[in-house]
Amino acid sequence: MSSVDGILLGLKVALLPTNLLYCFVGVFLGTLIGVLPGIGPATAIALLLPVTFGLPPATGIILLAGIYYGSMYGGSTTSILVNIPGEAASIVTCIDGHQMARAGRAGPALGIAAIGSFLAGTFGVVVLCLLCAPLARAALTFGAREYFGLMVLGLVLVSCLSSGSLTKAALTTALGIVLGLMGIDTMSGASRFTFDRPEFIDGIDVITLVIGLFGVSEVLVNIEESLKRSVLDGRIQHILPTREDWRRSTGPIARGSVLGFFLGLLPGGGGVIASFAAYAVEKRLSRTPEQFGKGAIEGVAGPESANNAAASAAFIPLLTLGIPPNVILGILLGALMVQGVAPGPLLMINNADLFWGVVVSMYIGNVMLLVLNLPLIGMWVQLLRIPYGIMFPMILVFCVVGVYGTTSSTFHLYLMAGFGVLGYALRKTGHDLTPLVLGFVLGPLMEVHLRRGLIASDGDWSYFITSPISALCLAVAAVLLWGTVVPAAKRWRQRLPVED
Amino acid sequence: MKSAVAVGAGWSALGLYIAIAAYDLGIGNAGEPGPGLLAFLLGLVMVVLGGAGAARGVVALVGARGGDAAPARWPWRMAALAVALVVYIAALQPIGYPLATAAFLAALFLGFAQLAWPKAIVLSIALAGVSYALFKLALGVQLPAGVLG
Numbered sequence: 001m002s003s004v005d006g007i008l009l010g011l012k013v014a015l016l017p018t019n020l021l022y023c024f025v026g027v028f029l030g031t032l033i034g035v036l037p038g039i040g041p042a043t044a045i046a047l048l049l050p051v052t053f054g055l056p057p058a059t060g061i062i063l064l065a066g067i068y069y070g071s072m073y074g075g076s077t078t079s080i081l082v083n084i085p086g087e088a089a090s091i092v093t094c095i096d097g098h099q100m101a102r103a104g105r106a107g108p109a110l111g112i113a114a115i116g117s118f119l120a121g122t123f124g125v126v127v128l129c130l131l132c133a134p135l136a137r138a139a140l141t142f143g144a145r146e147y148f149g150l151m152v153l154g155l156v157l158v159s160c161l162s163s164g165s166l167t168k169a170a171l172t173t174a175l176g177i178v179l180g181l182m183g184i185d186t187m188s189g190a191s192r193f194t195f196d197r198p199e200f201i202d203g204i205d206v207i208t209l210v211i212g213l214f215g216v217s218e219v220l221v222n223i224e225e226s227l228k229r230s231v232l233d234g235r236i237q238h239i240l241p242t243r244e245d246w247r248r249s250t251g252p253i254a255r256g257s258v259l260g261f262f263l264g265l266l267p268g269g270g271g272v273i274a275s276f277a278a279y280a281v282e283k284r285l286s287r288t289p290e291q292f293g294k295g296a297i298e299g300v301a302g303p304e305s306a307n308n309a310a311a312s313a314a315f316i317p318l319l320t321l322g323i324p325p326n327v328i329l330g331i332l333l334g335a336l337m338v339q340g341v342a343p344g345p346l347l348m349i350n351n352a353d354l355f356w357g358v359v360v361s362m363y364i365g366n367v368m369l370l371v372l373n374l375p376l377i378g379m380w381v382q383l384l385r386i387p388y389g390i391m392f393p394m395i396l397v398f399c400v401v402g403v404y405g406t407t408s409s410t411f412h413l414y415l416m417a418g419f420g421v422l423g424y425a426l427r428k429t430g431h432d433l434t435p436l437v438l439g440f441v442l443g444p445l446m447e448v449h450l451r452r453g454l455i456a457s458d459g460d461w462s463y464f465i466t467s468p469i470s471a472l473c474l475a476v477a478a479v480l481l482w483g484t485v486v487p488a489a490k491r492w493r494q495r496l497p498v499e500d
Numbered sequence: 501m502k503s504a505v506a507v508g509a510g511w512s513a514l515g516l517y518i519a520i521a522a523y524d525l526g527i528g529n530a531g532e533p534g535p536g537l538l539a540f541l542l543g544l545v546m547v548v549l550g551g552a553g554a555a556r557g558v559v560a561l562v563g564a565r566g567g568d569a570a571p572a573r574w575p576w577r578m579a580a581l582a583v584a585l586v587v588y589i590a591a592l593q594p595i596g597y598p599l600a601t602a603a604f605l606a607a608l609f610l611g612f613a614q615l616a617w618p619k620a621i622v623l624s625i626a627l628a629g630v631s632y633a634l635f636k637l638a639l640g641v642q643l644p645a646g647v648l649g
Contacts (some may be wrong), residue, residue, distance in 0.1 A: 414589060
């Protein structure tokens with residue numbers, strides 16, 4: 001099927017009234033999640049996963065995808081008005097966005113964030129349409145060694161791009177893989193690390209892990225800090241940017257879109273790295289770098305475009321290779337598998353309606369977000385006035401409902417609480433949680449390909465470097481590991497933020 | 501610095517446990533890898549990296565002149581919240597979602613948000629009722645009704 005045929009099929013699926021409704025619900029909830037600090041898109045998608053079980057696969061994924069890219073839009077509102085990022089990819093928007101708001105230019109800051117996000121999201125979807133088909137065709141020839149190489153590279157990238165020390169990232173990745181290996185081994189039938197508990201036979205549920213590590217631990221960390229925050233007072237006027245704003249923002253939006261797209265493809269890259277990289281590029285290219293940090297509109301336009309382009313690009317490795325590049329798409333992978341859909345190169349052939357329906361709905365969702373964000377900014381501001389002291393108990397209740405709705409088991413609720421405390425302890429000791437979750441998702445797949453490769457080659461480890469793709473992946477992984485030991489690279493990693 | 505030693509030692513101990521348990525599962529050989537092979541290798545990695553972290557902490561501890569920094573405060577708010585969450589989970593099945601949630605919310609509104617009694621009670625009952633209606637009745641999520649069922 002050509003890309004044009006695919007887009008036409010996608011339009012047919014995405015424009016069904018049910019799918020339009022769920023796309024709207026997804027982007028609305030995503031914006032809400034992005035606006036409200038304290039609950040990230042990973043937790044929100046995990047919480048809503050049980051709701052999608054009764055829906056057709058395409059509809060369920062359209063809803064969850066909408067939450068993901070919708071949250072990227074919403075995060076900027078909180079950054080600009082409250083100086084607290086609604087989600088991690090909007091951290092950098094606080095710097096200049098909030099300064100613009102303090103100078104009475106909250107409207108143009110919010111406007112350019114929404115318009116830049118829309119343009120970058122559109123760019124991301126168009127390139128996604130063009131790239132997916134050839135990539136999926138290439139991936140059809142991949143065997144155990146190629147997949148093993150890709151997954152090793154993915155896990156190394158996640159460790160290298162995570163915040164803090166590489167040693168800690170490697171440790172959390174290893175723990176994540178071991179947690180992922182729990183349950184019945186599909187190749188030998190052996191029970192691994194089940195502690196004779198029937199609940200562990202199928203392994204640890206990804207929803208329980210993610211909600212505990214991100215949702216519960218976030219609340220446990222936040223509760224130690226002040227529960228008060230101040231929202232900027234005054235009416236927000238003139239949301240549409242002026243001609244001068246446009247002149248200064250066009251370049252940053254274009255550069256942010258391209259940079260964000262390529263960084264979004266990398267495992268562990270995602271919106272956070274993309275937004276920071278875009279900010280750094282704009283500051284470097286600017287003729288007036290001294291204005292950065294004092295309300296430069298380029299410092300809002302570039303990063304906000306980059307994180308939305310990254311959100312679209314992140315779907316490419318998931319949909320074409322079955323490899324999720326970040327935690328959120330790891331949960332989407334779980335959602336696809338629950339629906340009986342196997343992500344990977346065959347997805348475009350076996351489930352063309354789902355694939356193209358989701359891709360086209362992402363464009364429609366971006367249009368909805370533009371329409372939704374600009375007129376509803378006043379409503380989001382009112383929501384931000386809800387005190388965190390009222391909000392955090394409800395977040396915990398939602399976490400409990402999310403896990404219980406998926407598992408119907410009190411044991412899993414205790415497990416969630418345990419992961420919450422583990423996540424709290426790991427965060428407090430400077431560990432990034434993203435490698436743990438990606439290790440959990442990718443580890444079991446990597447193990448299967450490792451063992452298949454070893455069996456196929458009769459125990460010859462050099463088998464994994466006999467294919468150009470796997471040899472290249474393993475070589476890049478080795479270079480990256482070596483590179484992060486170099487002092488300059490270590491200093492750069494220390495400055496990376498944590499993604500949720 | 502003391503915490504770095506404790507964290508490193510903790511990782512090493514966990515890695516050692518994983519390596520031993522994985523070895524017991526069977527690591528097989530290169531031509532016929534067993535179910536414990538990858539976990540065994542990862543356990544060893546954790547032992548080595550955790551040990552290195554602990555060793556760095558010990559070196560820093562020995563090198564520090566004025567001793568360790570002031571001990572960190574006990575995170576009592578976090579601990580109280582974790583205990584409240586566990587009590588809520590324990591109460592969920594026997595007394596049901598609506599009552600357990602209302603009691604949990606009221607406790608947190610009073611204990612953490614310092615709301616006035618009447619406001620906390622009314623808000624918690626309203627939020628428990630609305631969320632039950634939303635999840636159970638509108639979205640079809642299975643939640644225990646408990647004594648009200």
